[in-house]
Amino acid sequence: MHSMLDMRGLLCLRRTDADGGAMTTNYFGYAGKILFINLSTGEIRKDPLDLADARKFLGGLGINNRLAYDLIKPGLDPLSPGNPVIIGAGPLIGTMVPGASRTIATSKFPLSGAVSAGSGSMTFGFNMKRAGYDHIVITGASEKPVYVYIDDDSVQVLDASGLWGRDNYDAVDQLWKRHGRCSSISIGQAGENLVKFSLALVDKMATIGRAGFGAVMGAKKLKAVLVRGNGGIKVADPKGFMHEVNTLFHRAKSYKLHSAAVAYGILNAGGSFMLGDEGPYGLNIYNKVKKDRIACPSCFIADKDVLVVSEGELGGMKTYTHSFGMVATAAMKGTITDYAKATRIVNMLNRYGLGHQEFDSMFELILEASETKVLREDQIGAVGRNYETMHDLIEKIVFRRGIGDVLAEGWMATASEFGLDTNRFSSHVKGLGTQFDPRERGLGTMEFEQLVNPRGGHHQSGGSPSYNQGAPVEMFERHVDRMGAPPDAVRRIMDSPFGFNVGRFTRYSEDWFAVFDSLGICIRSQNNRFYSADVCARLFSTATGIPVDKEALMEAGERVWNLYRALNWREGFTRKDDTPPPKWFEPLKAAGSEFEMKDYFQTRKLTREDLEQLLNDYYDERGWDPATGCPTREKLTALGLDNIVKDFEARGLL
Numbered sequence: 001m002h003s004m005l006d007m008r009g010l011l012c013l014r015r016t017d018a019d020g021g022a023m024t025t026n027y028f029g030y031a032g033k034i035l036f037i038n039l040s041t042g043e044i045r046k047d048p049l050d051l052a053d054a055r056k057f058l059g060g061l062g063i064n065n066r067l068a069y070d071l072i073k074p075g076l077d078p079l080s081p082g083n084p085v086i087i088g089a090g091p092l093i094g095t096m097v098p099g100a101s102r103t104i105a106t107s108k109f110p111l112s113g114a115v116s117a118g119s120g121s122m123t124f125g126f127n128m129k130r131a132g133y134d135h136i137v138i139t140g141a142s143e144k145p146v147y148v149y150i151d152d153d154s155v156q157v158l159d160a161s162g163l164w165g166r167d168n169y170d171a172v173d174q175l176w177k178r179h180g181r182c183s184s185i186s187i188g189q190a191g192e193n194l195v196k197f198s199l200a201l202v203d204k205m206a207t208i209g210r211a212g213f214g215a216v217m218g219a220k221k222l223k224a225v226l227v228r229g230n231g232g233i234k235v236a237d238p239k240g241f242m243h244e245v246n247t248l249f250h251r252a253k254s255y256k257l258h259s260a261a262v263a264y265g266i267l268n269a270g271g272s273f274m275l276g277d278e279g280p281y282g283l284n285i286y287n288k289v290k291k292d293r294i295a296c297p298s299c300f301i302a303d304k305d306v307l308v309v310s311e312g313e314l315g316g317m318k319t320y321t322h323s324f325g326m327v328a329t330a331a332m333k334g335t336i337t338d339y340a341k342a343t344r345i346v347n348m349l350n351r352y353g354l355g356h357q358e359f360d361s362m363f364e365l366i367l368e369a370s371e372t373k374v375l376r377e378d379q380i381g382a383v384g385r386n387y388e389t390m391h392d393l394i395e396k397i398v399f400r401r402g403i404g405d406v407l408a409e410g411w412m413a414t415a416s417e418f419g420l421d422t423n424r425f426s427s428h429v430k431g432l433g434t435q436f437d438p439r440e441r442g443l444g445t446m447e448f449e450q451l452v453n454p455r456g457g458h459h460q461s462g463g464s465p466s467y468n469q470g471a472p473v474e475m476f477e478r479h480v481d482r483m484g485a486p487p488d489a490v491r492r493i494m495d496s497p498f499g500f501n502v503g504r505f506t507r508y509s510e511d512w513f514a515v516f517d518s519l520g521i522c523i524r525s526q527n528n529r530f531y532s533a534d535v536c537a538r539l540f541s542t543a544t545g546i547p548v549d550k551e552a553l554m555e556a557g558e559r560v561w562n563l564y565r566a567l568n569w570r571e572g573f574t575r576k577d578d579t580p581p582p583k584w585f586e587p588l589k590a591a592g593s594e595f596e597m598k599d600y601f602q603t604r605k606l607t608r609e610d611l612e613q614l615l616n617d618y619y620d621e622r623g624w625d626p627a628t629g630c631p632t633r634e635k636l637t638a639l640g641l642d643n644i645v646k647d648f649e650a651r652g653l654l
Ligand code: SF4
Pocket: 099, 100, 101, 121, 122, 266, 294, 295, 296, 299, 300, 301, 302, 303, 304, 522, 523, 524, 527
């Protein structure tokens, strides 16, 4: 295991005044500048970061939302030049905070039409901060393929004609040959061909923006953004800051599952993804192709695996993944017994830049529609649960051949083209496929989060102990306290016939994740388990010199999330779009049994009325209007979002 970057010199005391020292503001934690690039006009501008925004929205996701509110006009076509790409790196990125690697990409994503934030790890945010930028905003569109190359102060938009049509790995390798090793956000052919569930890759290894962020870049003819930074980030109180950092590293090293997490990768350490050592998809066979593990800067665990197939007709193939579950999923879905071929499916999705989860769901849709004769062979060709069908479908979607041209448009377009009831064949919320099915493991916070997340059926901001099965109820109480929920909220959450109230709990998970995504800390469970609202507040204060306590920090997280919801309310998303997928209320048939949706502790079957009540509880805990599922005037005012109140009053929304 090794880290991508040498960690020495991270605390170098470089003065980071905006605009080359012409300004007098001293930035701590922040790099101090926002870089604006207009691909239509060629204009490049560097604005100083407004510290009032930093106090209010922290950075990363928070300031991305703040910028998106001004830049994304309601009703905008996600693939039009006006849709910005906003990349944010929070104030703890570029410091030694463990796992401070989370880069946030905000835009209006085409699959759902929601203003969405994708997050990706590795070194992009790290280099971006060291180059002097907290945020990069790319607007407009180029007529010919281009890439952006940022090397500290130098910012260039360069010709990418020779790279267009190349896959992610190939294109980035070419760019690294040209410019030397640096950080990258790139797209493959799926993004170029405007596939609605294309994504981008960070440093060839991490995915970002599964609901069509790749297509947003493709529509701008933007093949890649490269960044190299040689500076450092100054912290306000180095002694206090390092005390917090050292305490975190010490706690992580003495964590009882630390060695398991290092051995198996971060997603597998808790047991939920464990498929055992033996068997066709087990760890033993995975370890034959796994050649290395790579960490983001300052991560104490690491979860990026380098896979190399060493023999057979696919010998020499190299790809990357964050979990052995990715290859196992491809193998199981396609009943592929040749592990090299299953690895190839993952490799194709990575290279082309196609969302794994959305592709899996499309694959299931095609199979089920074929088996039930809703779609005929003359419409979709001969399909089966096998490698050949998976391979063929990926190619068709990415290059928009035949039926692939329809599938590339996502669920809604596929449904309307073939007259399908999407609810019969898929589980999606706001057009984005859900990954966690409550019929399998009960309605935990990640399952519930898929209903209320502003970007659609996304689970990540609902992380909690319910990620693993069998967590004792006391663990939920401790967790909600760790996230900084006030004592009266803890009582409301724990006063539930289901052990805990998943709707009320999820509100605090979202605020907690908003803080992480705004500061730039990795949200993976084996990383975030070492943090508390108190620790985050002390890290933020000692890094930036802006004093906050845990209450103020969590209020900032709440503000960030309310703004996220408001951005999408302005786009027309309301409570009606938080509706649970109808499939959740039908029995799930698997392994010869039927499974019904129950609460996390499997107390009893959940009805539609139960879900409606849990949604009511969620809006109530948020202080939102249960009729619209959106923030009230009082809530927005209390959070200091008076400009939103004025704007929404003018639009007749308040
Ligand atoms: S856990 Fe994985 S994604 Fe998170 S910081 Fe570590 S290597 Fe990066």
